[in-house]
Amino acid sequence: MSPGSEELLDCGNMTDVNNTYGNTTNSTCGGDFNQFIMPWWRQVVWTLIYIALVIVATGGNLIVIWIVLAHKQMRTITNFFLVNLAVSDCMMSLMNITFNFVYFLNSHWPFGEAYCKIVQFVSVLSVTASVFTLVAISVDRYSAIMHPLKPRMSRSWTLLVTIIIWVMSAVLAAPNYLLSQTYTFVYNDGDIRTLCYLTWPDGETMESTLEAVYNGAIFVLTYFLPLTATTYCYTRMSVELWGSQSIGEATPVQIESVNSKRRVVKMMIVLVAIFAVCWLPYQVYFLVIPLFSELTHEPIVQEVFLGIYWLAMSNSMYNPIIYYWMNSRFRMGFQRVFRCAGRIPQGNAAPQYRQRSSHQTTRVTMSDLKSCTATATNGTAGRTGTELALLHNSASKLNGRSNNV
Incomplete structure (x- = not known):
């Protein structure tokens, strides 16, 4: 919900003008003006910040997809999951961030009801697919390190797991598509404002028990449980890789194998940690606001939410940066793109x-x-x-x- 939406929904002297087109309701509100309009210079600052986010997130993740799919030696099981992660992040940056930013900046939805449903659906679909992919990677790494003699996941199983991830994500996001609607209000000064938000069967947003249950379920299923599972997996793997010692003198091949696994685990730990930090304020916001709904009337809540939303969405641009920083193969791939050069050589990025x-x-x-x-x-x-x-x-x-x- 856009900051300040509840203010209009609770407008005491609102009168229905009986002008409904489909599910879009037009009403007249007794408010004098839309208070959620920032000075132009602050709008410019926020716009530049979000433009940088979208460019880096989209460009970085598209390069990651190209690096893996265009180079045979990069097509490993873990890298296929990283491609899935990049796809969900691209979906977030291309189909969600820009449109929601315009909505949050102006407290007005100008994109119609059809896309209102789509953007609400994609917002949950993409983040759920991302976190489930992180869990799949942790399970795959856990199996490879803790049970090295067991067969690794095949490509067909990787595809099946990926399909399951998207199906589960779509199921969790379905209420956002089915219940999203647009409502148009007219101020006394003639200004028009359209809202895009969810209408629950048992009441309006902020008053619905079903909404509270849904938000709680989203928090548990897309944040608490996945982070608990990945924390457990990477803790066990860290103890195995850094805490245990081999019997006898390790050969150079064994040393390099352990070091390679350590590099991968360290990179994935960084990915999960940044995901947790970026999404925590966003998750807390939607758990706390229903308990203190009066906060949505404060003009400052608009910029607070823009900051929280930017932090959550910025997670989609950090992953390519982490790959570049912590993996030489990806680093070489990025450098080749920047230089418009050829393909990644076999073996090491810089053998x-x-x-x-x-x-x-x-x-x-x-x-x-x-x-x-x-x-x-x-x-x-x-x-x-x-x-x-x-x-x-x-x-x-x-x-x-x-x-x-």
Whole structure:
């Protein structure tokens, strides 16, 4: 509900003008003017903030989808779930954020009743799909780390789990589609305001018992239980990866395997933690406001809610940033997009090779080799042609180990 909606719904001297089109009701309210209109400069500030959110969230998640689907070596089970997460985040940024922001900024819904139903449905569908996907990833990682001898989830099972996620999300979001309506009010000064909100069978919003039950169920099913499950899984995995010690001396292959799993778990813990922080104020708001409905009459509630809503929606733009920061394969993919370059090479994003001498170990990357080749061609190479040939020959005999998710 838009801040201040209850004010009009409870307007004591509101008179029905008997002008109803479909489910859209037009009424006259005795209020003098719409108090939820901010000064222009504050509207500009909020608009810029939300524009940046939509651009980063949409662009970042589309790049994530491309990185995984366009490169065969990136098509792992975990990465397929990350694509599902990116799809839900794109749905949120493209179909929800912009339209709701306009509504919350002006306290007026100009997009018609059909899209009122759609945006209310998508708002729950997308976040539910996101959190259920995070749970699926944690279960998959838990199985791989805690029960390494058991077969991993196949691609067909991954597809089935993804379908189940979206079906369950659609079921939870269905009341938003079925019960959403638009109501139009006319102020004494002739200003028109349209609301987009849910009408419950047992009463108006803020007074409905069914609404309170639904909001409580959404909190439990899309926030409390998923975070409890993921916290349990990642706690057990962390104890296994950082707290246990192998019997005897670990081989380099075993060490690299453990380190790779640690990197993935750390990244997923960051994803879940940021999700929890971003969505907590939003969840609390809809649990508390029905108990203190008088707060919706205060003009400041509009900007408070815009801040809370931005924080919740900003979760959709953080995930690509986290992938770039914590995973070299995704980092290389993003860099390739930014440079409009080719595909991700097989193996590591920046495959690292080691050239051993009697005195030291030198870390050499493929970018070093390319740089040496280019400079040698120009006659300014720091290494001689013989050294470069030996280095390239040594590198070609080794396989870079992947740390993909």
